[in-house]
Amino acid sequence: MKSFGIMVIGLVFLVGMTSFAMADPGINATFETAGLTITTTVQAQGNMDSKTDISWTQSSSQSLSTIPSLDSGSYYAASYQEDTQTNGVGYINYDKTLELDTSAALTNQYNIETTKQINFVGINGARIISDESMFVDGTGYASETANNVICVFGTSNSEYIPAFCNVIDTGSSIDMSVVNVATTTGARFVVKSADTPVEVYHTIRIDTLDDSPSIGRAAAYIKGSIMEGRGNSSGYFENVAFEERISIDGYITLFDKDMGWISGVRRV
Helix, strand or coil: CCCCCCEECCCCCCCCCCECCECCCCECCCCCCCEEEEEEEEEEEECCEEEEEEEEEEECCCCHHHCCCCCCCEEEEEEEEEEEEECCCEEEEEEEEEEEECCCECCCCCCEEEEEEEEEEECCCCCEEEEEEEEEEEEECCEEHHHCCCCCCHHHHCCEECCEEEEEEEEEEEEEEEEEEEEEEEEECEECCCCCCEEEEEEEEEECECCECEEEEEEEEEEEEEEECCCCCCCCCEEEEEEEEEEEEEEECEEEEEEEEEECCCCC
8 A cells, every 4th residue: 555644834823912002801700710620541442432512601790691792891702622433443542631720821821721642543444533623702892901901011002902802713623544643722811911811722733653654634724803993992993804724634644733823912
């Protein structure tokens, strides 16, 4: 059987506001916070079915029971989904860690974060199918900069953090008979102050398994819509829409993709 290698160089997609004039300020934590950690390890010859579904909505100043419509403050909705299953018997190594924390996060910390590693060799044509995605939707009215940022020079740049409406969706999928794949996913939108930017990311890396190529189909994507205002105006002054995706089907020696979105009054 003839084999061939395919290399996809990773892409980092960063969209963000570079000054205090426009930004995604995040949302404050509730008084009571919670944390969830789940670790899964599977080493088996057989069938497998695993599913994760997280749905999270949070408002800064308005009861969720009255939304829609939003009357004041800001509102965030986030979801994470992973669905992994085999359609037959195979040799399976599956490791996954999921962490969820509703408290305010700082830079390099995340409210939702996952890592996943799968090694699989199908028997008699069996395949493993795994879909994973992260979605974050944030919107809010203009707010006074002095009440939202710690940086003492914040108000000298802009009296207001303008209204915004930003939606980001990113993820990947595989359908493979032989695979060595690793993914990482994260989102941060609950913050102590607007000094910490909102961030969403997803990475996927597929390479060889015991010096043999991974075999099958892989795809990854990121898409979003960014709407930003100026001052305390009710109108929007910036509108950015983007979508980037790639798929590959065959004998894969390397498929490496890194996708990230970050937005804030300070991005360091």
